[in-house]
Structure formats: C-alpha cells, structure tokens
Amino acid sequence: MTLSMMSLYADPSHCEWFQSVWKKTGKKLDMGKSCIRFKRLEDIALDVIGQAIRRIPISRLISLYEAAQS
Numbered sequence: 012m013t014l015s016m017m018s019l020y021a022d023p024s025h026c027e028w029f030q031s032v033w034k035k036t037g038k039k040l041d042m043g044k045s046c047i048r049f050k051r052l053e054d055i056a057l058d059v060i061g062q063a064i065r066r067i068p069i070s071r072l073i074s075l076y077e078a079a080q081s
Contacts, residue, residue, distance in 0.1 A: 013046040014060065018067040020045035021075035029063050 019026040019042075033040045036056040041048040049055045 012050070013043075013048050014055070015046045016060075016063060017045050018063065018072055018075065021072070021079060022067070025063070025067060028066070029059065032062065033059050 016029075019029055030040065030042075033056055036059060038054065038056050047055060047060075
C-alpha cells in the first residue's frame with residue numbers, strides 16, 4: 012500500500028522535516044518522492060503523518076501545485 016503526500020515532494024524543507032521526525036519514531040521509512048510505502052498500518056507513524064498534514068495549510072499546498080504547473 013502507499014500513501015501519497017505531494018506536499019513532501021513539492022516542498023523540500025517539509026520533506027526534510029518529515030524524514031527527521033519519522034526517524035525519531037524508530038520505524039523504517041520506505042519512501043519515494045511523494046509516496047510512503049507500507050505493508051501494514053502498524054508500519055507507519057500515523058502521528059507523524061497527521062503532523063505533516065497539519066503543517067501545510069491548503070492555501071500553501073495549492074500555491075506549491077500552481078508553481079509546479081508553470
């Protein structure tokens with residue numbers, strides 16, 4: 012299974028933050044450019060996923076998307 016988080020791909024500083032916080036959980040991160048791969052729900056750090064979603068307001072995500080389109 013995968014969880015796609017385009018905000019990680021679109022914002023390198025957000026991705027760096029995400030990877031460092033994930034590392035502190037002790038769980039293995041199997042990640043592509045924007046997808047987090049896992050086999051079981053227990054394999055992912057749901058609290059970190061929640062923090063990552065809360066950190067990027069929708070207006071920022073839309074701005075990142077529009078910048079990538081031009």
